[in-house]
Amino acid sequence: MTHTTIAVLVGSLRSDSVNRQLAEVLRGQAPEDVSIEIIDGLGEVPFYNQDLDTPDDIPASAARLRDQVSRADRVLAVTPEYNGRMPAVLSNAIDWLSRPYGAGALVGKPFGVVGVTPTPYGGQWAHADAVRSAGIAGAKVVEDVTVSQSALEVDVLTDPDVLARLTNAVRVLVDYDAEQAAA
Template sequence: MSENTTRIAVLVGSLRAGSINRELAEVAAATAPESVQVEIVEGLAAVPFYNEDLDVEPLDPAVADLRAAIDAADAVLIVTPEYNGTMPAVVKNAIDWASRPYGAGALKGKPVAAIGASLGRYAGKWSQDDARKSLGVAGGRVVESVEVGIATSELGERTVSQVPEIVEQVRGAVADLTSAVGVAA
């Protein structure tokens, strides 16, 4: 990897093995330009719920890995389903851990964005809006131009990678997020 490579850490909000959101993240990684490394952060299921009493050295290994992955990235992409009208707890928990220590967390000043897929007719808009709000409060620079919402009912029997329009939307999201790296806040 060259020093000119842009690194994007991807947090997937669905823990399900056959998740369409996981497919979106994999499409982002597979279609990224050569100069962009998109890495899906694994192990979110092992991250304990945020508790200030646990936020001491030595950190839980899953927390240390999460913070290190985000810290090493130039930007962060959340790929989230919508559960009961908002983002899943695993996404909020990852944001909470990455926002600490207060004022100096791994998200501070990084370009961040949220995309996703959901069963609902609004294609996960509420979960993405809530993720953007939380990411901004946590210190990230929300890239507002990144908006990809997939209504999973429209896929039918196709996978995400079999729908050229979706692949193009995801590729565009990665491009917009990459363009925000290095841009002053």
């Protein structure tokens, strides 16, 4: 059995964010062969600026982000939606992970996105933004992983059906074979 590491990018900086809590629930429910590593410190990563992204002097927080994602086998964004799009912190993380162009930390990594919002659509627009941006950055987007869940009428942290869909999404991401999918 192969061990898989998933780097999780949480699109909310709020300490008691439901999406942060959801990432922690998924980590706690991960199968034995899966490590879910929530990447902390996204709020410390400066907005992407090519002037800061030099071979000799990259900000430590950006270097740490790239290193953590580079070491992971898969990447999962767990994010809410802000004003009909992905949060700036997630967009910024993807920007840093997309560089250097063609060789960034996301290149070739299976990528999925899940999340909850207190809206009827559950964050679909933000999730579509994240999928598009990660795909452009070179990630292998696993479409069957996208779960956009409304939190209006259900406790997303305890509802068995919601948790089953999210846990299944993690399993699909883990089982994704990029080479087979390309064939």
